[in-house]
Amino acid sequence: MNRLTKMATASGVALGLILGTGITAAHAEEAPDSAEAVFEEFVDTLKVDAKTDAALTERFDDLPPAEQEGVADAIEENPLSVMVFDAGAPTLTSGTGTSAQPALARNSARGLHILTSAAAPRYTATYPVNASLFGITTGTFTMRYVFEATSTNVTRNLECTGWFTGAAGVWNIGTSQSNYVSGGQGACTVKYTMSLAFKGSFFTANKQQQLVYKGTRLTSASLKNI
Structure with a gap:
């Protein structure tokens, strides 16, 4: 299940809770981190210096949302694949x-x-x-x-x-x-x-x-x- 599908599922869970469909709160916890959060965690893992960190973050922020999602999905699948x-x-x-x-x-x-x-x-x-x-x-x-x-x-x-x-x-x-x-x-x-x-x-x-x-x-x- 890719990130967009996960987010759609999470949204469905939230709507189900509002409508009283009986979907449990445990399922709601499956909502994934945002693409920005995944990328930030990955950069923190690399432990680059502050200048490199800022440059990487700027490049990521310049990407269209769909490409950010793609990068985040690739990182979660195998972080070495984006290097x-x-x-x-x-x-x-x-x-x-x-x-x-x-x-x-x-x-x-x-x-x-x-x-x-x-x-x-x-x-x-x-x-x-x-x-x-x-x-x-x-x-x-x-x-x-x-x-x-x-x-x-x-x-x-x-x-x-x-x-x-x-x-x-x-x-x-x-x-x-x-x-x-x-x-x-x-x-x-x-x-x-x-x-x-x-x-x-x-x-x-x-x-x-x-x-x-x-x-x-x-x-x-x-x-x-x-």
Whole structure:
């Protein structure tokens, strides 16, 4: 039963009480919260700052009544469904390589000795994803992938991490990471397991971010539900 149907039922209950049809007061308690009240409770749950709270409320108030009802119904069905996850463009920056790595070589005149070879240059790829509502950012998931590479091949992975910053409210967010290098191609994958408590129920959403590079060339950047 959607919100408008519930409200119509509640109105019928009230009219029935006036006309003495015998409808009990218990049924009258089924009247739902207003759309404004549902949205306000949801924003309070996110625990955003005052400026973001005001911006979200203003956007909601600007919606036609029917759209406000639709948003409120969606929130009550699954509050995570109204959040939009916008992936930004990955950025790649270069840095210094790691310290020289020892290698063994044999010299006919001097016998076995240690040579050093400089590591391939280090690169850091950053991949942000904003969690937003009405186009207003409430938090950001950031993925960082650090690797060594030539212009054509990834030679070693150094770091693959992901984290959330911003107003998480009562979100519980878990992450897991995996990475590989194969055939000169390097990949970093971060999985997020999210849950949100709202009106006594828990709602979940799982996302996966992935970056794949062939040397310094980006071959894939993806965000998907899992």
